[in-house]
Amino acid sequence: MSLDQDLPLLSVKNLSHFYGQHLGCKDVNFDLYPGEVLAIVGESGSGKTTLLNCLSTQIIPTDGAVYYRGRKGQSDNLYEMSEAQQRILLRTDWGFVRQHPRDGLRMNVSAGANVGERLMALGDRHYGKIRDTALDWLEKVEIQVDRIDDAPRTFSGGMQQRLQIARNLVTNPRLVFMDEPTGGLDVSVQARLLDLIRRLVAELGLSIIIVTHDLAVARLLSDRIMVMKDGKVIEQGLTDQVLDDPHQAYTQLLVSSILHVGS
Amino acid sequence: MSLDQLTNEAPAYNFAYLDEQTKRMIRRAILKGIAVPGYQVPFAAREMPMPYGWGTGGVQVTASVLGESDILKVIDQGADDTTNAVSIRNFFAKTANVELTTHTSEATVIQTRHRIPEEELQEHQTLVYQVPIPEPLRFLEPRETETRKMHALSEYGLIHVKLYEDIATHGHIATTYAYPVMVEGRYVMDPSPTPKFDNPKMHKSKALQLFGAGREKRIYALPPHTDVVSLDFEDHPFTIQEWPDTQCAMCGAEGVYFDEVILDDAGNNMFVCSDSDYCETRQSEGHLGPLNADYKERMQ
Numbered sequence: 001m002s003l004d005q006d007l008p009l010l011s012v013k014n015l016s017h018f019y020g021q022h023l024g025c026k027d028v029n030f031d032l033y034p035g036e037v038l039a040i041v042g043e044s045g046s047g048k049t050t051l052l053n054c055l056s057t058q059i060i061p062t063d064g065a066v067y068y069r070g071r072k073g074q075s076d077n078l079y080e081m082s083e084a085q086q087r088i089l090l091r092t093d094w095g096f097v098r099q100h101p102r103d104g105l106r107m108n109v110s111a112g113a114n115v116g117e118r119l120m121a122l123g124d125r126h127y128g129k130i131r132d133t134a135l136d137w138l139e140k141v142e143i144q145v146d147r148i149d150d151a152p153r154t155f156s157g158g159m160q161q162r163l164q165i166a167r168n169l170v171t172n173p174r175l176v177f178m179d180e181p182t183g184g185l186d187v188s189v190q191a192r193l194l195d196l197i198r199r200l201v202a203e204l205g206l207s208i209i210i211v212t213h214d215l216a217v218a219r220l221l222s223d224r225i226m227v228m229k230d231g232k233v234i235e236q237g238l239t240d241q242v243l244d245d246p247h248q249a250y251t252q253l254l255v256s257s258i259l260h261v262g263s
Numbered sequence: 264m265s266l267d268q269l270t271n272e273a274p275a276y277n278f279a280y281l282d283e284q285t286k287r288m289i290r291r292a293i294l295k296g297i298a299v300p301g302y303q304v305p306f307a308a309r310e311m312p313m314p315y316g317w318g319t320g321g322v323q324v325t326a327s328v329l330g331e332s333d334i335l336k337v338i339d340q341g342a343d344d345t346t347n348a349v350s351i352r353n354f355f356a357k358t359a360n361v362e363l364t365t366h367t368s369e370a371t372v373i374q375t376r377h378r379i380p381e382e383e384l385q386e387h388q389t390l391v392y393q394v395p396i397p398e399p400l401r402f403l404e405p406r407e408t409e410t411r412k413m414h415a416l417s418e419y420g421l422i423h424v425k426l427y428e429d430i431a432t433h434g435h436i437a438t439t440y441a442y443p444v445m446v447e448g449r450y451v452m453d454p455s456p457t458p459k460f461d462n463p464k465m466h467k468s469k470a471l472q473l474f475g476a477g478r479e480k481r482i483y484a485l486p487p488h489t490d491v492v493s494l495d496f497e498d499h500p501f502t503i504q505e506w507p508d509t510q511c512a513m514c515g516a517e518g519v520y521f522d523e524v525i526l527d528d529a530g531n532n533m534f535v536c537s538d539s540d541y542c543e544t545r546q547s548e549g550h551l552g553p554l555n556a557d558y559k560e561r562m563q
Contacts, residue, residue, distance in 0.1 A: 084416045091420075106403070106424070113427045120427065121420025127430055127496040149431050 007069060009034050009175060009207050010055070015064035017054050023231040024050035028064070030226060030236065034174070037201060037208040039218035039239065041254070042228035048211040049179060051228070055209065056096055056177045057086040071174075091118055095168030095176035099183045101160035104167070105152045111138065111163055112148040118171045137166040141196060158189035162196060169200065178210040182217055194220050215258055219243055227251050279326040279359040285309055289327040289482070293473060296484035301446030302414070303397050308480040318351060318376055319477030321393030325355070325374045328389055328473070334362045336370035341378035341520065341537035348376075365540050377440075379461040381519050381541040384470035386487065392455040394476040397483065399443045399453035419451050422494060430499055439504065445492045452483065454491075460503045460520045465491040511536045512554035514545035 008031035017024035025047035032038055040048045054061040057078050066078045071093070078086065090096065098104035105114055115134040116124075124130050135145050141162040143155075152160050161181060168176060181197070182190040198221060201208060212218055218225050219239060226236040227248065235248045246252045277283065285307075292306035311319040329335065335355055339348035343365040351374060352363055364370050367380040374391040384390060400410045403421045413421065422443050429437045442459035446452045454465060455474060465472065465485060472485040485491060495501040510517050512524075512533035519541065521534040533554055536542035551558045 083412075087416060087418065109403075109424055109428050110431050112431055113424045116427055117420055117424050119420075120423040121418060125423070125495075125497050127427065128498050130427065131431075 006033075007075075008032060008067075009036075009069050010209075011067040011069075011075070012055070013065045013067070015051070015054060015061050015066065017050055017059060017061040017063075023047070025054070025228070025231045028233055030233075032175075032207055032209065034207055035201075035205045036224065037206075037210065037222045039222035039225045040209065040211045040228060041213060041215060041218050041225060043213060043254075046228040047231035048213075048228055050231075052177055052179055052209065052211050056090065056094065057081075068175075091121055092171050093173055093175065095165075095173040097161070097164050097168055097176060097178040097181045099180040101152065101157070101164050104164045105160060107153045108151055110149045110151055111143065111155070114152060114163060114167050115170050118167065122171065133170060134166075137170055138163075140200070141166040142192075156189075157185055158193060161185065161193055165197070165200070169204070169206075172204070173206070175207045175209070178208060178212075180212055180214075181210065182212070182214065190217075197221060215243065215254060227254070276358045278331070279329045279355065280312075281309065281323065281326045285323075286327040289323055292482045293324065293327065293484060296473070296482050297471070297486045299450075300485055300489050301450030301452040301483060303481040303483045305480055306482050308477045311477065313350070313354075315478040316395060317347060318374070318393035320475030320479075320482070321374050321376070321391050321477075322351060322354070322475075323477060324391045324473050324475035324482065325372060326359070328391070329355070329359055329361060329372060331359075331361065333371045334364050334369055335359075336364050336367065336373045336540075337375075338373065338378060338380070338538075338540075339376045341380075341522075342539040344539060366544070367538075367540050375457075377455075377457055378520065378537060379457060379464045381516075381536070381538045383464075384468060386469045388470040390468075390470050390472045392457070392472065392474045394453070394455040394474045394481070395478070396441075397453055397455075397474065397476040397479050397481040399441075399451050414450060417449065419445075422451050423496070426494060426496065426499075430496070436495065436499055436501070442501075443494050445490075445494060446485065447490050448492075451494070452491075458504060458520060459493065459501075462491070462493045462501075463503065465489075467491075506534060509534050510552060511542060511545075512552040514542045514550045514555070515552040516542065516545055516550070 010032040012028055012030050015028040016026045028051055042048050053059040055066060060079055067075045068078055069075045112131060112134040115137050116130040119130050119133060135148060138145050138148060143159055143162055152163055182193055210221060222239045225239045225242045227234050229250050235242060235251050243255055246255050289306055292304045296304045308323060311322055313319060337348045337352045339345040355361060356363060367382040371387060372389050376393045398410055400413060400421055403425055404410050426436050440456045440458050441453050442462055444452050444454055444462060454462060467488050469487050471487055474483045493501040506521050513535050516536055520537045522537045524533050524535055526532055
């Protein structure tokens with residue numbers, strides 16, 4: 001176990017993606033270790049989401065490689081895997097929490113089925129057990145268990161986002177991608193969601209790559225931070241270090257543009 | 264050619280309406296379907312002289328497999344005498360001039376909408392289904408690109424989501440027709456809108472089963488003796504419809520698929536076999552149900 005903890009879970013080497021002539025992201029390098037939370041911050045259009053989509057094999061990048069260490073300890077280049085293997089990773093070992101719940105949930109099937117889908121995809125064929133697991137997970141993400149048979153479209157935004165988290169975590173993934181998970185939620189709901197994510201990360205030892213433009217979210221959740229501008233990583237380091245002592249002019253601008261209410 | 268001939272003679276159709284090139288194209292799709300049981304083979308479906316939803320896919324498959332010596336039977340909801348069955352039968356009478364029958368055992372090709380005959384089909388017979396929506400995952404995943412990928416990679420978790428929803432909502436699997444099946448442990452298939460009562464008849468059937476979807480332009484097939492397993496949960500196993508203590512009012516049959524017929528405004532009803540040929544054969548063999556006109560006579 002200790003040996004495993006010393007080796008990166010995800011190793012990104014010279015990752016670049018172009019949309020035709022247009023730059024998506026360029027020469028990204030980083031390692032992600034087990035149990036680590038990495039925040040990718042930057043303004044809209046800085047290539048954060050492109051990077052996330054490349055890492056999660058939703059897009060195949062123009063150049064570069066990403067090595068992922070599987071449960072058996074082997075390290076494979078994601079882009080040399082077959083599509084079948086990539087998709088198996090995406091629905092077992094990984095999770096993807098999207099900004100809009102409607103992209104990550106099946107809005108017209110019940111909350112229970114949403115949570116149970118991954119289990120059924122893995123071959124679970126016992127209704128009672130699937131339902132018990134779903135109930136268990138609804139409780140963990142603080143959704144009332146009597147809402148299990150309601151469709152997510154009857155849920156509030158915060159509840160939908162928590163349901164999305166439950167749906168992703170039900171297979172005990174090791175790595176979760178999050179794309180602006182708190183976007184579009186009001187601050188008090190945001191705070192509860194962040195609390196929940198922090199608790200789950202601590203309990204389950206998850207590794208998370210979270211894309212956000214909200215520095216407060218990055219500060220609360222992440223161990224390390226990566227600042228992107230115009231498709232390039234301009235600064236990275238420990239979260240507190242980068243936010244308290246930003247070196248790049250752009251990072252300084254970002255940090256100074258946070259509103260401080262009442263102080 | 265006289266004006267009289269020109270105006271009164273029916274136009275000369277090719278045998279079974281479709282031209283030979285089209286039939287070859289469809290036969291190739293059928294062969295591929297037979298080679299890969301349960302896989303939906305795309306084909307260039309033609310416009311047929313009937314509206315979509317009336318069995319244009321089934322008609323094209325039938326036209327392509329029909330030979331001059333074939334004997335054709337057409338059923339709609341189990342009956343030989345309903346509109347769809349009659350019009351398709353007339354269509355082939357006119358364009359193919361093949362022998363027609365209503366008896367299941369006599370037919371070599373049976374085109375069906377919604378039912379598999381009660382009488383067990385044999386090796387020399389072909390059953391052609393009319394399919395409205397061939398994609399079993401359609402109502403869960405709207406993207407065709409995605410469903411094709413799911414079939415290719417055998418990712419079938421989603422189909423159980425539908426069954427899960429049934430149990431969560433109704434307490435049991437409430438899907439009663441188009442009940443999804445697993446073919447040879449590989450492809451999940453929509454058995455067309457046949458009642459699930461007929462699903463077990465597909466399993467290891469001696470007859471060749473062909474499915475044609477005209478609007479969706481897909482053909483799929485079950486060669487004889489193919490494994491066809493209805494999907495379910497361990498704690499909610501697949502069951503077929505049952506009518507306990509019910510017998511056919513006309514022929515007295517039990518354990519068959521029934522149609523309910525309302526008799527009056529006072530709530531009286533009767534159940535009769537949905538398979539009209541099966542019912543008539545039984546009656547001619549002397550089996551009578553309680554509402555049969557000959558029944559009272561015999562009782563006296």
